[in-house]
Amino acid sequence: MSVKIGMIGAGGIARSHLSKLQKIEQATIVSIYDVNRDSAVQAAESVGARAADDVDSLLNPNEIDAVFICTPQFARDDLEERAARKGIHVFVEKPLGLDLETVQRKEKAIAESGIIHSVGYCLRYFDTVLKAKEYLQGRTIHLVQAQRFGTTHPALWWRTQSMSGGHLADAVTHQVDMVRFLAGDYRDVTAQFGSNSIAGVFPDATIADAGAVTFSLKSGAVGTITESCVSPYHGGSEVKFFGPDFFVHLTGNGKTLTIADKEEKVTLTSTQDPSLEQDKAFVEAVATGSREPILCGYADGMQTLAFSLAAHRAAELGSKVTL
Known part of the structure; x- marks a missing residue:
């Protein structure tokens, strides 16, 4: 089955999805609106589609089966709900928004519609990340960095x-x-959150240039997230999981995985493109009617998103916020 797709947004992330979708045999890009x-x-x-005049003409269930919503988080309005009401399957880029109540309302509409839905947390689709998940299953983690x-x-x-929610909500959300x-x-x-440096780069900036976040998990593990968006001489990402008898380390947004325990260190x-794998999974889910390939739904x-918003709330209050 060919999956007919509309795209809302024509910026960098939308064009990235367009390039992936062109590699997927089942995907047909029908229309784009910006x-x-x-x-x-x-x-x-660039992809042999038509430019839609407005959102309503793009969200036509007689023309498309699914829509990719790739607008910035401040510019989503009620796009997800409008698509859901028309039975159009929805892929939405991360983060889902800036206000949790609004996103909760959208989640309810999507769930009630029965449409297939996916959110752009593409790093979940790395085979290395999935191997780490399999390894950690049933093991006791006490610290996360x-x-x-x-x-x-x-x-x-x-x-x-x-408009963005800051670096934590927009990028470190991965x-x-x-x-x-x-x-x-x-x-x-x-x-x-601190703002010592960003005004020297962008005098009009209102986001923080650094954040130090501490948390606990429902499992009892504790951890930290540190981040900066003004670091021109050192970049990258990593997530570490510490246990009494193992260590798991993901670097390069999950591209490289190290597992060390008493048996071995591997x-x-x-070599995968997780964004391509993510888009394949969504197209396959729409084509088959099965949500199984999708690793991150709207809920x-x-x-x-709730965590990032809670972190900023905690900073404002100067106290712990429970999720």
Whole structure:
């Protein structure tokens, strides 16, 4: 079965999905909409699709089976609900939004509609990450350490807290999600965010340039997440899991996995493109009607967002916030 796809958004992440979808035999890109008409036309021409005049004309169940929603988190409005009401399957980029109540309302509408849904936490699809999940199953983790360092995003909206949610919600959300995926749900969080340097790079920025987050998991494990978006001379990411008889280390956003225990120490580096694997899984799920290939649905992605929002709330309150 060919899966007919519409794309809302024609920016960098949307174009990345378009390039992946062109490699998937079952996927047919039908239409693209963006508030910037020229961007939509250029993207559509590059894949042999049409540029839709507006969202309503794109969200036509007679023309598409599924839609990729790739607008920034501040510009989603009620797109997911509109698609769900029409029975159109939905892929949504992370993070799901900036307000938990709004996202909860959308999750309810999606669940009630029965559509297939997926959220863009692509790192879950690395074979190395799945091997780590298999290894950690049933083992006792007592400490988690995660970090992500890098440089700023060029978009004005990204450096505006009310539009992006900050570095933790927008980018480090991948590490937040990896901890959940591999070690279980969060129980509580405390956090501090600083802004010592970002004004020197972007005087109009309202996001923090660094964050130090501590948390506990429902399992009883404790951990930290440290992050900075103003780190031009040192970048990268890693997540470490410590147990009494093992150590698991994921680096490069999950691309490389090291497992050490009393039996052996093994390092594996993935050759997969997790974004391609993610898009394949969504297309396959729509084609077959089975959600099984999808590793992160909307409710799951909502829980990852809840942690980031809770961390900022904890920083504002100066106290622990329970999830």
